[in-house]
Amino acid sequence: MRLERLSEAVKVRADFHGGEVSPLIIKRKTQELRVACITARWEDRKGAHKVHYFSVQVASGDVYQLEFHTGDLLWKLNSVMLDS
Amino acid sequence: MEAQLGDAGQLSDRVILHVDLDAFFASVEQLRYPHLRGKPVIVGNGVIASCSYEARRFGCYAGQPLSEARRICPGVVILDGSEAVYRAFAERTFALCAELSPVMETFLDEAFLDLSGTERLHGDLFERAGAWKECVRAQVGLPVTIGLGPNRMVAKIASKSVKPDGLRWIRAEDVESVLPELSIDRLPGVGHAIGAELAKLNVRTIGDLRVFAPAILERMFGAPGRALYERCRGVDTRPVETREIPQSVSRETAFHEPAANPREIEGMLYYLTERAARHVRGLGLAARTIDVWIDYVESGRERCQRSLAEPSDQDAVLFDRAVRMLRGLLTRREALRRVGVALSRFSAGVAAQSDLFDGDVALERERLTQSLDLVRDRFGHASVVAGPSVQFLGRLVQDRNGFVLRTPSLTK
Numbered sequence: 222m223r224l225e226r227l228s229e230a231v232k233v234r235a236d237f238h239g240g241e242v243s244p245l246i247i248k249r250k251t252q253e254l255r256v257a258c259i260t261a262r263w264e265d266r267k268g269a270h271k272v273h274y275f276s277v278q279v280a281s282g283d284v285y286q287l288e289f290h291t292g293d294l295l296w297k298l299n300s301v302m303l304d305s
Numbered sequence: 306m307e308a309q310l311g312d313a314g315q316l317s318d319r320v321i322l323h324v325d326l327d328a329f330f331a332s333v334e335q336l337r338y339p340h341l342r343g344k345p346v347i348v349g350n351g352v353i354a355s356c357s358y359e360a361r362r363f364g365c366y367a368g369q370p371l372s373e374a375r376r377i378c379p380g381v382v383i384l385d386g387s388e389a390v391y392r393a394f395a396e397r398t399f400a401l402c403a404e405l406s407p408v409m410e411t412f413l414d415e416a417f418l419d420l421s422g423t424e425r426l427h428g429d430l431f432e433r434a435g436a437w438k439e440c441v442r443a444q445v446g447l448p449v450t451i452g453l454g455p456n457r458m459v460a461k462i463a464s465k466s467v468k469p470d471g472l473r474w475i476r477a478e479d480v481e482s483v484l485p486e487l488s489i490d491r492l493p494g495v496g497h498a499i500g501a502e503l504a505k506l507n508v509r510t511i512g513d514l515r516v517f518a519p520a521i522l523e524r525m526f527g528a529p530g531r532a533l534y535e536r537c538r539g540v541d542t543r544p545v546e547t548r549e550i551p552q553s554v555s556r557e558t559a560f561h562e563p564a565a566n567p568r569e570i571e572g573m574l575y576y577l578t579e580r581a582a583r584h585v586r587g588l589g590l591a592a593r594t595i596d597v598w599i600d601y602v603e604s605g606r607e608r609c610q611r612s613l614a615e616p617s618d619q620d621a622v623l624f625d626r627a628v629r630m631l632r633g634l635l636t637r638r639e640a641l642r643r644v645g646v647a648l649s650r651f652s653a654g655v656a657a658q659s660d661l662f663d664g665d666v667a668l669e670r671e672r673l674t675q676s677l678d679l680v681r682d683r684f685g686h687a688s689v690v691a692g693p694s695v696q697f698l699g700r701l702v703q704d705r706n707g708f709v710l711r712t713p714s715l716t717k
Contacts, residue, residue: 222340222382261337261446263393265704268684274390276337284338302338 223303233287233296242273242289249298254279267292319477320420320430321545322405323452323460326398327469329414330355330386333394336446345378347371348386350559351600351642355386358469389704397445405437410545417457419545431474438472455480458493458541465491480539485512492536494529502526511537551588553596556581557645558710561701563602565640568696570599571628576694576708577646578627579620580686583678585648591616592648595623597630600643607634616652621670623648624692 232248247254261276270292278284282304288297326332330348335341335357345360347353353374356365363378374381399411405427408419420430427433434451441449452464453474462484463473475483490500492511502525508514514522514537522530535541556577564570574597585592593616598608609630617623627646677689686707690698694708701708 222338224384260339261333263390263397265389265393265706266685267704268688274393278339282340284340286337302340304340 225301225303227298227300229298231287231296231298233289235289235296244275244277244287244289244296247277247279247285247287247296247298254285260284318421319455320423321454321457321460322418322420322430322434323454323457323464324398324402324416324418325450325452325464325468326395326414327448327450328355328357328361329395329447330391331357331360332447333391334384334386337390341382345381347374347381347383349383350385388710389706392706394445394447398441398447398449401437401441401444404440405433407547408545409547417460417545420453431472434474435472456539456541457543457545458536459484459539461493462487462491484537484539485510485515487511489514492533494533494536499526499529499533551651553647553649554581554584554592555596555645555647557598557643559600559643560641563640563642567632567635568693570635570641570644571631572693572696573644574627574631574646575620575624575692576697577644578624579691579694580707581646581648582618582620582623583681583686585651586618586674586678588651589653590651591618591653592623593650593652594648595626595630596647596649597627597634598643598645599631599634599641601637601639602642603639604637607636609634612650616650619667619670619674620692 229249233244234246234248236243236245243259244256246256256277257280258278259275260278263274265272265274267290270290272291273289275287275289276284277287284302284304286299286301288299289295290297331346334346334348335344341357343359344357345363345365346357347360347365348355349371351371353365353367353369353371355367356374360374360378360381363381365374365378365381371383375383395411395414399409399416402409402411402416402418406418406420406423410417420427424430430453434453438449438451441447448470450464450468450470451472452460452462452467454460454463455475455477459475459480463475464471466487467473487510489495489503489508489511492514495503503514514533517534519531519534522534524530526533558573558577560569560573564573582592592613594610594612596608596610598606600606611626611630613622613626631644677691680688685704687703697708701710703709
């Protein structure tokens, strides 16, 4: 297992059904990472806006820390815990 | 329902619930990273702040140096941890506590709730507590242990006896049969030092302690001795209070790299002092005593405690004193690993007094502090960076709660 810090903006396909945000696919450069499961989610605020945080496991087993800023609707990858 | 005074001198119809987040920091990390589940995990820096039950099986415990933990548990995964994440999980769990009772006292990883008189609302309290425990597991994802009892102490003993992921109710009528048989180290207030003294007297169980008169215990252990006399009899009249006045408010952190530059050390002390002072102001208190400590990389800890002439809740006043104490402690040509500050001996908040020679400087300063607090309450602590901590802008990562320190201090 290895933890890598990332801090990069990404595109995410997400489901907003029922007022809850759930990331489905992360588009990172040329990669498309399909979210296998959301292992944890929590919230914080930045100024007047909410920030949603997610730990998501992708098909390869790696776990990404993802954040969604509701103020500017931007997604960011924070880190990845590699399964290898 | 009419309250009756039980044998232990307390209201026999009181029901206190104690909820404990099991191995809190480590459990959050195991939740975030499924690879870590079932493996020994430690969160900490220098020493263990929290360790998973898998690590505890190897003999790891909170406060243990990481070097020792690595030696006894070679495959252990060690993480720095993240204050903001733990705070978010604690807040979510405590928000669910409000479903059970509005009378709640929360700490870092535990809470007491007063459920007295809620039977008509909840029905069977044991069943309700069990259902709530499952609700926390489903909604937050963390395991919690719950203890119920006629007072805070018994509720905590109940939860401690079934950790992790357990549920137990010690009813008022069972206290006499359960308590005396328990090991003396289960009694709140019996730590390492008192435990060692009692072991010399062959006091092994809570019942063994009952032979001592209060005066003897007071002579042996000072004021805590009197509390031990009552506690070993199951007496604890402390109410569950929503607003707790803490004994002290402390903030400390380890540096990302050992620090030798006095400017950097003073900047961090300023940041920690303003964080502690803001918390104290939020409680409507002012501190009379300041404690500053530093950890040298090689030589260990040095600390200094001083009292102010007048209690204060102002950043500038507290920092002015703290930095003079720090300069007195920095006597070696050696880098520091850690710095910390604690405020204590609180009194109700004081109004600023105008200075005889400087006009209304103190009042101006207080107004400025109030304005900063308002801005930070609304936009987060990081919205304003002041004083010597400005040097960390761009050097340390910030989130809404301020700089992301290497070892967060969450203790109240």
